[in-house]
Amino acid sequence: MTYAKTISKLMTILLGLALILNIFPLNLYADEAANTSDEELENDLILYEKYQQYEKYEHYQDYKDYKKAKNKYGFESSADRISAKNDYDRYKETKNQIYYAGYKKYKGYKNKYKPLTKYAKYGKYSKYDKDSYKKYGSSEYKNGYNRYKNYLASTGNVSGDLGEADLGGGALGPEITVGLWNYTRDDLRDSPFKLEANRDYTIKNGDGTVVGQVLAGVTTRVTYTTDGNLKIYGSITDTLSAKEVFFEDTAGDNSAIIFDIYRPNSDFDQYRGKVKLRYNTSSKLTWVINTLSLEHYVWGMGEITGTGDTDYNRVMTTSFRTYGYWKLKFSTKYSADGFKVNATPGNQLYYGYDWETGHTRIKDAAIDTQGKIVMYKKQIAITPYSSWTDGKTRSFEERWGSNDYPWCQSVNDPYGKHPTKSTATLVAEGNHMVGLSAHGALNLADEHNWDWDKILKYYYTNIDIKKVY
Amino acid sequence: MKAKILILIYLLIIGGVSYFAYPIIKNRYFQSTSNSEEISRKSSTANENNNLSLDDNTADDTENIPDESTVDDNVLLDISPEDCDSNCDQFEDSDEKKYCLEYCGINDNSGTSTDCDSLIDLEKDYCYKKQAISKKDFILCKKIIDKKILESCKNQLTEEVLNDSKIDE
Numbered sequence: 001m002t003y004a005k006t007i008s009k010l011m012t013i014l015l016g017l018a019l020i021l022n023i024f025p026l027n028l029y030a031d032e033a034a035n036t037s038d039e040e041l042e043n044d045l046i047l048y049e050k051y052q053q054y055e056k057y058e059h060y061q062d063y064k065d066y067k068k069a070k071n072k073y074g075f076e077s078s079a080d081r082i083s084a085k086n087d088y089d090r091y092k093e094t095k096n097q098i099y100y101a102g103y104k105k106y107k108g109y110k111n112k113y114k115p116l117t118k119y120a121k122y123g124k125y126s127k128y129d130k131d132s133y134k135k136y137g138s139s140e141y142k143n144g145y146n147r148y149k150n151y152l153a154s155t156g157n158v159s160g161d162l163g164e165a166d167l168g169g170g171a172l173g174p175e176i177t178v179g180l181w182n183y184t185r186d187d188l189r190d191s192p193f194k195l196e197a198n199r200d201y202t203i204k205n206g207d208g209t210v211v212g213q214v215l216a217g218v219t220t221r222v223t224y225t226t227d228g229n230l231k232i233y234g235s236i237t238d239t240l241s242a243k244e245v246f247f248e249d250t251a252g253d254n255s256a257i258i259f260d261i262y263r264p265n266s267d268f269d270q271y272r273g274k275v276k277l278r279y280n281t282s283s284k285l286t287w288v289i290n291t292l293s294l295e296h297y298v299w300g301m302g303e304i305t306g307t308g309d310t311d312y313n314r315v316m317t318t319s320f321r322t323y324g325y326w327k328l329k330f331s332t333k334y335s336a337d338g339f340k341v342n343a344t345p346g347n348q349l350y351y352g353y354d355w356e357t358g359h360t361r362i363k364d365a366a367i368d369t370q371g372k373i374v375m376y377k378k379q380i381a382i383t384p385y386s387s388w389t390d391g392k393t394r395s396f397e398e399r400w401g402s403n404d405y406p407w408c409q410s411v412n413d414p415y416g417k418h419p420t421k422s423t424a425t426l427v428a429e430g431n432h433m434v435g436l437s438a439h440g441a442l443n444l445a446d447e448h449n450w451d452w453d454k455i456l457k458y459y460y461t462n463i464d465i466k467k468v469y
Numbered sequence: 470m471k472a473k474i475l476i477l478i479y480l481l482i483i484g485g486v487s488y489f490a491y492p493i494i495k496n497r498y499f500q501s502t503s504n505s506e507e508i509s510r511k512s513s514t515a516n517e518n519n520n521l522s523l524d525d526n527t528a529d530d531t532e533n534i535p536d537e538s539t540v541d542d543n544v545l546l547d548i549s550p551e552d553c554d555s556n557c558d559q560f561e562d563s564d565e566k567k568y569c570l571e572y573c574g575i576n577d578n579s580g581t582s583t584d585c586d587s588l589i590d591l592e593k594d595y596c597y598k599k600q601a602i603s604k605k606d607f608i609l610c611k612k613i614i615d616k617k618i619l620e621s622c623k624n625q626l627t628e629e630v631l632n633d634s635k636i637d638e
Contacts (some may be wrong), residue, residue, distance in 0.1 A: 078590065118546065124559045306473075331623060332550050332621065332624070335556070335575055338554070347630040384631055400607060401608055402610075402627075404623060
């Protein structure tokens with residue numbers, strides 16, 4: 001019995017030790033399940049940012065491999081490459097030795113160089129080619145990066161497999177750049193651009209260097225000088241900036257800052273988020289560009305007034321968001337001008353903060369459908385829409401000859417049929433009749449109580465509505 | 470007998486505690502997480518496929534390269550719309566820069582040949598893309614061999630045709 005008591009005491013000590021060390025699985029799970037504290041989250045954010053720097057370091061190392069491979073296996077000109085490719089094909093077919101040299105050269109190019117061409121773009125990361133960035137690749141940083149990434153994903157409660165919709169972003173989605181209007185060089189000289197804000201703002205030049213910090217309500221002006229240079233003045237000492245000027249919230253909260261940009265010939269002067277001016281050396285035009293989250297962009301959509309049925313507003317805001325997301329992912333039309341989508345009806349009419357505050361039901365519908373876009377399997381399903389139809393919609397293939405958009409099929413549209421106009425008139429007025437019929441959707445929501453997702457699934461065949469942020 | 474059973478139970482408990490404790494204590498107190506942890510950069514695809522060194526500029530190593538690679542022969546460069554934001558300035562090689570500019574649709578469109586079939590290789594693809602966009606004809610996009618140029622043709626043409634989309638409430 002004494003023996004048993006001794007063992008019992010020993011076990012008590014062992015169990016106590018185990019508790020102190022917190023090694024029971026029960027405690028471990030509890031530990032994992034505990035909410036991440038603000039301090040841990042801040043620490044993970046630092047690790048997340050540092051690990052991204054390591055990724056750039058790593059990309060630059062890949063770029064160096066690409067350069068070596070290029071020197072060894074690349075061609076002097078495209079003519080040399082084409083000639084070698086021809087020899088390569090001929091040798092494979094005939095085994096004739098006269099093609100062997102070209103065959104061998106192209107084989108090296110194809111197998112040793114081409115796999116590395118995906119790194120050609122990373123020469124821009126030369127500043128990350130330092131050992132100080134290398135250490136940010138350790139498991140500590142990588143784990144912090146993954147934890148923060150998971151945290152970002154969890155805050156949006158996104159749908160499972162997002163396919164092409166991989167742009168991330170926080171609860172308000174990825175940032176979109178909107179071209180508002182442009183100036184010729186003479187126009188900008190004659191009537192300089194001017195802006196002020198409701199909060200203190202920072203001005204950066206084309207290199208991203210801060211050139212001034214300005215108090216709320218103080219007006220800054222920008223004019224064109226020569227050779228692509230923009231002169232910033234009024235609020236700060238006259239400063240020249242090459243091609244670009246950026247205006248951002250000094251405190252870093254760009255979703256709270258509202259810029260008044262005195263838009264010429266417009267009642268819509270106020271814009272949420274960042275503002276930049278960019279001079280295009282080819283077109284010689286200077287664009288005024290608004291950068292803001294995709295959600296805030298949808299809040300300022302001038303395509304509708306928001307006075308229709310709530311479900312109709314939800315249909316339309318989901319379409320606007322999907323179109324914006326598609327443009328963010330695939331558009332290159334305005335790359336040289338520095339933005340993804342323009343603010344005209346040709347893309348989507350966008351009036352910014354004035355419209356947002358004057359038409360709050362659009363914002364309400366956007367909040368109801370926040371982060372949700374139309375998808376077809378793993379594709380972002382771009383959502384064409386027309387105001388009216390002649391009683392049926394058209395398939396994308398029927399209208400434009402492409403079968404790459406199978407969700408745009410022809411469906412009956414009795415509620416979107418224009419009461420008087422002929423098909424030819426409707427088409428001449430810009431009604432392509434592909435995809436959603438706006439008046440059809442309005443009637444289905446208002447008169448027949450269809451829910452917004454049912455309406456979208458009627459006009460777009462076999463689609464899903466997925467929350468992507 | 471009772472003491473023996475107790476000893477057996479205690480031994481089982483010790484075993485259980487040790488089983489759970491060992492990996493936890495090892496991970497928590499003996500695993501290095503220092504910043505100086507050695508990082509082994511991932512090998513490039515090419516280097517995984519064979520043992521040739523890129524540093525050796527003289528060796529004739531193409532004999533040993535397998536004839537078929539997993540790389541798509543119908544893509545010159547792996548690029549995306551993000552590469553267009555800086556006007557393709559990140560590409561140093563003239564052919565690669567031109568490819569990027571054509572992909573982005575920010576190349577000079579003047580002097581487009583009307584007879585794309587008379588051109589070869591990428592020039593033919595660039596020609597078809599320009600024609601497809603100017604004529605708003607998706608069929609012409611489908612004649613493009615290079616997959617990235619084909620993708621950009623389709624997307625840019627889609628942007629063009631939808632530009633007329635309007636709505637009045």
